Amino acid sequence: MIWPFQRMIGMPRVAAIEHPFGRPYGDVGDITTQREVLLAALAVFGKAREPGYLEHLPFEWHEDPDQTKWHPAEPSPIIALITKRK
C-alpha cells in the first residue's frame, strides 16, 4: 500500500500495510493473516482520535519483493504508453 497517497488525499483513518498490490488482506488461503489484518484495520476505528490518523501495521509479507508477483500479464495501458514515449 502506498500510504503517502492515502495521506495526500486526506483519508480520515489509515491502516498502512506492507503487502503487495492486489492482496491487501493476505495471500490466497492464508486465513490467519486475512483475519488478523481485518481485525487490526477494524481496531483503528477505536484508536483514531483525529482526522489523518495513520497507523503502520506490523505485518510482514512472506515473500521477498523479487519473488512476489502482482503485475498483470500485460502492462497496463498507461504504463505501456509511458514506456513507448521513453
Added chain:
Amino acid sequence: MRQVDPWRFTGGFLSKILSARIPDEPSHPEIPWTEVGKPVAESKVALLSTAGLSMRDDAPFDMEMEREKPTQGDPSWRRLRADATSATIEANHLHIDTGYIERDLNVALPVDRLRELAAEGAIGAVADSHYSIMGYQGNDSSTLENQSAPEIAAAMRSEEVDLALLAPV
C-alpha cells in the same frame, strides 16, 4: 514501531513515477471526519474495494475504454452481495494480477473473514452489501469523487452501515 515501506513492492520504475506526484503534505485542506458512534463489536460493517469487482450477473467495469484511452479509468461503482464468493464475482483491473482474487476473494474483499467475526461477536453485523470501484482513475477522478462516492455513501446509509473499510489494491 517501524514504518511501512510504501515502495517495497512497486519496483523502481513505478516508485519513481508515483513518488514524484505525491507531496509530503495532504492536498486536501480539510480531512473529513465522522466520530465512531458505537464499539466495533456493535457495529454493522461494509467492505469497499478498489479492485474493480462486480457480480457476474452485473455489468463489469469498462476495461475497453481504458485500453482506448489510457489516461482514463471507469469511474462507476458496483454493489456486491454480502454472500459473494470468488465464483460469483468478476475482477476487472488492468494494473494488478487479478488471478489471486479469482482464487480467493478474501485477499481483497474478506467476506468470509467478516462473516466469521460477526458469528464470534467481534463485529455487530455484516452489511447487506459491499462495494467496489476501479482504483485507476487516470487524470480525472472528479466523477468518482463527485458522483460515485456520494452514491456509495448514500447506499451505505440506507443499509444503516456504521463502519466502512476501504482497501485499495
